Amino acid sequence: MSEFYDNGLRFTCTRCGYCCKEEPGYVFLSSNDLHRLPELFKISRDEFLEKYCRTVDMGSFKLVSLREKQNNDCIFLHDNGCLAYQARPLQCRSYPFWAHILESRESWEQEGLHCPGIGKGDLHSAEEIEEWLYVRRRERPIEL
Ligand code: SF4
């Protein structure tokens, strides 16, 4: 099937931090995230859940998200960037190659109004983009 990103898409994060701060939002965690992140901080999974996570009621199920600070910044955002960068959640690592952003060229360009890295920098091939979509379908946020 032909996709608008068949020839790849340009994206390089400028580390502006916009997507990690200011506006309220959710960083949902997968089972793998809940393995990697506690390991990075050398604490147990339960301690990590207690200290850095909150549950989000989705109606018939609940998801686990990172906490935010009072100003809506992600709990891991600090002056020098993401404290969890090496083990940052899949949701963060796979951005901006998310299904709803890749629905059309318009949705991609619309996202670029918020993220200065979109449409610039490194060229990511269609295969790489498809791989991110596949990983996100396979590694779903954990449901409680
Ligand atoms: S908004 Fe885009 S450029 Fe800024 S930190 Fe997020 S991904 Fe990087």
Ligand code: SF4
């Ligand atoms: S975990 Fe790191 S990359 Fe993800 S939103 Fe928080 S500060 Fe940003």
